[in-house]
Amino acid sequence: MFILAIPVKNEICVPSKEAEKFAKVLVENGEIKSIEYLDNRNSLLGEVHFFITPKEEYVFDFLEAGAEPLITPRSEMNINDIVEAFLFRELYSYGSI
Secondary structure, eight states, X not given: OEEEEEXXXXXXXXXXXXXXXXXXXXXXXXXXXXXXXXXXXXXXXXXXXXXXXXXXXXXXHHHHTTOEEEEOSSSSOBHHHHHHHHHTTOSEEGGGO
C-alpha cells in the first residue's frame, strides 16, 4: 500500500501554488483504492509516502516528514496517468533531474 499526494487543478497535476486542492490517493495491489481531496497542503505532511509534482518546488517539509518527492515525466497528467506512471516507475526523483 502506498499513499500519494498530488496537487491538482481541474483534475490535472499542477505545482502546489496553482493547486485548487490536494489529492490523497491510496494505491493498493496496483490500483487506486480511494481518493480524498484536501484543501491544505500541510494536512498531507506525515500522512503520505510520496509527494508528486509536475516540476521542482519546495518539498523539504515532505522530506522531513518521510515522504519522497517525485516529478511527473510530462505536464498535463491526471491522477490516473500519474498512478500508472508511479506503478511503472516512470516518475522522476528530485535528485535525478
